[in-house]
Amino acid sequence: MTELAIRQNGNTPALTDEQPQHPGSELVAWAESAVAANNIAQSLAKTSFVPKAFQGKPDEVTAAILAGQEMGLSPMAALRSMHVIQGTAGLSAIALRGLVQAHGHEMWTEESTSTRAIVCGRRKGSTQEERVTWSMDRATKAGFPAKNPNYKSQPQSMLLARATSECARLIAADVLMGMPYSSEELADESDETAPATKTRKISRKKPEPVAPEPEVVAPAPDEDAEPESRADAEPVHDEPLWPEAAQPGTQPTQ
Incomplete structure (x- = not known):
């Protein structure tokens, strides 16, 4: 009986195990599982029942659930057992x-x-x-x-x-x-x-400027002050510097 005759009679061929599935059927099923896993992850990521590394990260929770499902782990078992280290996931x-x-x-x-x-x-x-x-x-x-x-x-x-x-x-x-x-x-x-390697922190703070010492200025001499010693005083002549006869402007006596 041809396929046209079957359709005209109102009958549809029954699917058997021998008939191959569509090549994309497994991918479609996986995508549906991913959507369901993401719906679960949206709620789980807000709770403290998931490890701290997964909290607030629904996409990470979704990936963990899907990876665990492929190995036969339940969603919660996968989240408790899985750890991501430097971008690579691993089970304990x-x-x-x-x-x-x-x-x-x-x-x-x-x-x-x-x-x-x-x-x-x-x-x-x-x-x-x-x-x-x-x-x-x-x-x-x-x-x-x-x-x-x-x-x-x-x-x-x-x-x-x-x-x-x-x-x-x-x-x-x-x-x-x-x-x-x-x-x-x-x-x-x-x-x-x-x-972590311990390193000594070197201070980069600039030193505070040091104020210059005040210049010491010697006091000006006091002209009215008496000299401390005779040697410092101006010489005083009680006698004329020249003999009377030799003084200029005078005539010698007869």
């Missing part, structure tokens, strides 16, 4: 571990101290076991303690996070395709967590 190590275990894969901690962490894992249906060791010596050689002060304040947690993240990728890379690196790993590579 415990969230990566939870996703791996939720898909039926096994992960367990063999050792966890302040100097070494050993995490093991096995993929579902496999007998091969993966074993990852992270020590403080390994972290120091990579330069992480110099960038991330958490290696000094809580070394056990940081080493366990590194071992957990690496083991999760080894046994379940397909589960973590959307976000393969943990936020702890991103922080180790970031300069945002590096301690």
